[in-house]
Amino acid sequence: MTLQPKAQIMDKEAVDRAVRRIAHEILEKNKGTDGLLLIGIRRRGVPLAERLRASIREIEGAEVPLGVLDITLYRDDLTTRSDQPQVHRTEIPESVKGKKVILCDDVLYTGRTVRAAMDAIMDLGRPKAIQLAVLIDRGHRELPIRADYVGKNVPTSSREVIEVKFRETDQTEDKVLIVEKVEE
Amino acid sequence: MPLNRKDVLTLEDMSVEEMTLILDTADSLKEILGRDIKKVPTLRGRSVMTLFYEPSTRTRTSFEMAGKYMSADTANIATTTSAVVKGETLKDTAWTVEAMGIDCIVMRHPIAGAPHFLARICQASIINAGDGMHEHPTQGLLDMFSIRERKGTLRALKVAIVGDILHSRVARSNIWGLTKMGADVWVTGPSTLMPPGIERTGVRTTFRVEEAIEGADVVMVLRLQLERQKKGLFPSIREYSRLFGVTRERLALAKQDFILMHPGPMNRGVEIASDVADSEYSLITDQVTNGVAVRMAVLYLLLGGGPEGSAQAEGGGEKR
Numbered sequence: 001m002t003l004q005p006k007a008q009i010m011d012k013e014a015v016d017r018a019v020r021r022i023a024h025e026i027l028e029k030n031k032g033t034d035g036l037l038l039i040g041i042r043r044r045g046v047p048l049a050e051r052l053r054a055s056i057r058e059i060e061g062a063e064v065p066l067g068v069l070d071i072t073l074y075r076d077d078l079t080t081r082s083d084q085p086q087v088h089r090t091e092i093p094e095s096v097k098g099k100k101v102i103l104c105d106d107v108l109y110t111g112r113t114v115r116a117a118m119d120a121i122m123d124l125g126r127p128k129a130i131q132l133a134v135l136i137d138r139g140h141r142e143l144p145i146r147a148d149y150v151g152k153n154v155p156t157s158s159r160e161v162i163e164v165k166f167r168e169t170d171q172t173e174d175k176v177l178i179v180e181k182v183e184e
Numbered sequence: 185m186p187l188n189r190k191d192v193l194t195l196e197d198m199s200v201e202e203m204t205l206i207l208d209t210a211d212s213l214k215e216i217l218g219r220d221i222k223k224v225p226t227l228r229g230r231s232v233m234t235l236f237y238e239p240s241t242r243t244r245t246s247f248e249m250a251g252k253y254m255s256a257d258t259a260n261i262a263t264t265t266s267a268v269v270k271g272e273t274l275k276d277t278a279w280t281v282e283a284m285g286i287d288c289i290v291m292r293h294p295i296a297g298a299p300h301f302l303a304r305i306c307q308a309s310i311i312n313a314g315d316g317m318h319e320h321p322t323q324g325l326l327d328m329f330s331i332r333e334r335k336g337t338l339r340a341l342k343v344a345i346v347g348d349i350l351h352s353r354v355a356r357s358n359i360w361g362l363t364k365m366g367a368d369v370w371v372t373g374p375s376t377l378m379p380p381g382i383e384r385t386g387v388r389t390t391f392r393v394e395e396a397i398e399g400a401d402v403v404m405v406l407r408l409q410l411e412r413q414k415k416g417l418f419p420s421i422r423e424y425s426r427l428f429g430v431t432r433e434r435l436a437l438a439k440q441d442f443i444l445m446h447p448g449p450m451n452r453g454v455e456i457a458s459d460v461a462d463s464e465y466s467l468i469t470d471q472v473t474n475g476v477a478v479r480m481a482v483l484y485l486l487l488g489g490g491p492e493g494s495a496q497a498e499g500g501g502e503k504r
Contacts, residue, residue, distance in 0.1 A: 070212065073224040073254075073484075084186045084489025086205070087212040087481075123221050 003161060003179045009154060010176035015135070018151030019048070022133055023055035025149050030100055033062040035128065037099040041117050042070045042088055044106035047166040048135055052104065067092035069103075074116035090120070097125040102149075106164040108134040111145035136176060138162050154178070187485040191303040191310040194319045195360040203361060207329050210474070210481035216253060217476060227256035230487045233281050234260045236292045236313070242448060242472060243313050243323070247290045250479035256487070259286075278302050287487055291315075309486045317351050323447055324357030326478040328365060330471050331402055334443055339366035344396035344438075345387075346430055347406030347455050348377045350417075354447045355406055359385050372396035373406075373428060376417040393428050398437045404445045405430045408455045421454055431457045435465070443467045 010018070030036060033056060040049030046068055053066050070088040072078075078085075103117055118130055133149040138156045154162065156178065163177045187202055195203070216224055232251040234244050244260065251258040261281070274293075281289060288309040291299050296318035303310040314320040332338055343362055349355045349371050362369050363386040370388045371378070372395070383389055390396050397403055408424060418424050435444070444465045452458040461468060 073213075073226040078226065078488055084485070087209050087484065089212045090215055119225070123224065124219060 002182050004182045006160065006178045006180045008175055008177050010135075010152060010174075012174045015151070015174040015176070018135060019051045020055050022149045022151060023052050023059060026052065026102060026131075026133070027056065027060060029131075029148070033060055033064050035098065035100050036064045036102060037067065037092075037094065037096060037127075038064050038102050038104060039067045039069050039092065039096075039117075039121065041103065041105045041113060042068060043169055044164055044166060045069075045104045047168040048106060048133070049102075049104040050168070052102070052133065065093050067094075069117055069120055071113060071116040071120055074120045076112060076116065092124060095125050096121055096127045099127050101127045101130045102133055103130055104133045106135050106166075107162050108132070108137045108145075108147050108150075109140055109162075111141045111143035114145050115143050135164060136162050152176075186489065190486070191299070191312075192321055192482055192486065193299050193303060193310065193312045195321045195324045195357045195364075196319065198321070198361075198364075200364050203325065203328070203365065206325055206478065206481050206485060207332060209485060210325075210329050210477040211333070213480045213484070214474070214477040216480070217473060222253050223255060224253065225255045226484060226488050227251065227254040230287045231257045231259070231285065232288045232290060232483065232487075233284075233286045234258070234290045234313070235263075235277070235281065236261070237263045237298075238292050238294055238314065240292060240313070242475065243292065243320075244290075246472070246475045247311075247313065247322075247479050247483075250476050250483055253476070254480055254483060254488075256288075256483065274298065274301070275305060278306050282306055282308055288483065311482060311486070314353050316353070317356075318353055319357045319360075320353040321357050321361075322475070322479055322482060323354050324361040325482070326471060326475040327354075327358055327404065327445060327447070328361050329478050330445065330467050330474045331443065333470075333474070334467065335401060338362060340368060341401040342368045342370065342399055342439075343402040343404060344400040345369065345371045345404045345406065346393055346396060346428060347373050348408055349373050349382065349406070350377045350379045351409050352406045358404065359387055363387065370396040370400070374418050374424065393430075394434060394437055397430075397434055400438045400442055402443050402445065403430060403435065403438055405456045407447065407449060408451055410451065410454075425454050429453075429455060429457060430460065432460050432463075435460060445471060447471070 038049040038053055040046035049066055053064050056064050068091045070090045072085045072087045131148040134147045135151040136154055137147055137150045138154050159181050161179050163179055165172050165175050167174055216222055234247055236244055248258045286308055290311045290313050292313040293315050296316035299310050299312040299315050312321055345355050372390050372393050375391055445467050450456055
């Protein structure tokens with residue numbers, strides 16, 4: 001099975017605009033930056049969280065703390081999948097207790113990653129609220145989870161894969177692609 | 185790269201990549217020990233049995249807590265120290281444990297190679313927690329972790345291992361591990377407690393403790409196994425202490441930012457002066473904490489994934 005590029009759905013400018021809009025929405029919904037804590041899910045939730053922080057700084061002039069979350073230890077498929085993901089560090093700069101956590105990830109799909117991330121955060125303390133920000137929502141949820149902030153809704157078939165590329169993680173200009181699984 | 189093995193028996197047969205993976209994983213997992221709620225669900229439904237044919241407090245408890253922090257079920261079998269366990273009996277014990285559905289057996293045994301025997305006859309993962317005078321791989325790993333955490337690397341560090349090298353499985357595991365990771369390892373002790381041919385492992389030897397400590401980044405003191413004194417391997421504890429005891433005066437020869445280690449339990453005033461054991465150079469309590477993190481890493485890498493021999497995925501999320 002190979003992956004064949006099908007279409008580009010976002011370019012660098014589109015990603016920038018989506019991030020800026022989400023930053024505005026976060027500030028509007030939370031009435032400022034008080035008690036906010038951005039947490040990026042490794043790996044591509046981290047650049048999204050960093051950009052949201054930069055955008056919020058530009059708009060509001062305030063610095064929102066940012067943490068990095070590795071969800072490997074909370075996956076629900078650890079014992080069934082055939083490979084073993086490497087555990088990376090979780091680094092949250094301050095306690096999540098009483099905070100409004102903005103959980104960030106690149107793509108929302110089955111919802112299982114978000115479930116794992118919420119469990120991981122709850123183990124660190126009791127936040128006041130958890131909100132979810134994603135760049136792409138592609139549907140096909142397997143759990144009752146929805147995002148509070150969405151960059152772009154992309155209806156997909158399950159044979160398609162969404163590839164988000166960030167310059168920080170992928171050594172290429174920011175873009176979002178749809179690729180298709182093709183049987184040989 | 186996953187840890188492609190069923191058992192952890194020695195550092196002699198472990199590659200640099202495997203050791204690095206364990207140390208990196210331990211580095212990620214150590215954060216859990218600082219949490220209010222020290223528990224992650226990763227090894228839920230997995231079971232770990234400790235099977236100790238020799239006394240131990242820190243190693244056994246450390247494995248048990250490591251398993252519990254990762255949500256594995258842990259149980260302990262303590263056998264009497266005096267029992268000479270024959271092959272047949274050990275085999276039966278192991279099969280009994282396996283029949284209860286245990287996924288991993290952590291074993292300490294007075295006979296070198298006993299865990300290897302168990303590894304051959306059992307489906308369960310076997311972790312060697314010390315076999316005779318042979319090896320104690322997780323102690324070697326936690327010592328390397330502690331050094332790396334403080335110094336940032338192991339490469340080109342001068343490490344002096346001081347004391348009873350002959351009887352020490354801790355020394356052997358450290359020698360294999362540290363030399364592979366590129367450290368410059370020196371061993372020193374009385375000639376009667378120095379195994380012949382130890383240079384072949386790539387270490388340098390001296391019978392003058394000052395020569396080993398001079399310019400060292402790390403001074404690792406071994407426990408003097410006092411019961412050996414009866415065998416006449418050294419004249420008296422006092423003489424040993426005078427010639428090889430690690431004191432403040434001798435440590436003045438080490439690098440200014442050296443670190444002092446001891447696997448415990450310590451004989452204060454014998455192989456190590458009491459004041460230096462509690463000094464700011466001492467890493468001895470860090471070693472205990474790091475021991476839990478390293479054992480969590482080993483348990484995760486052996487038990488927390490799919491079948492062996494499969495490809496590795498980047499941590500984070502599924503392919504969307």
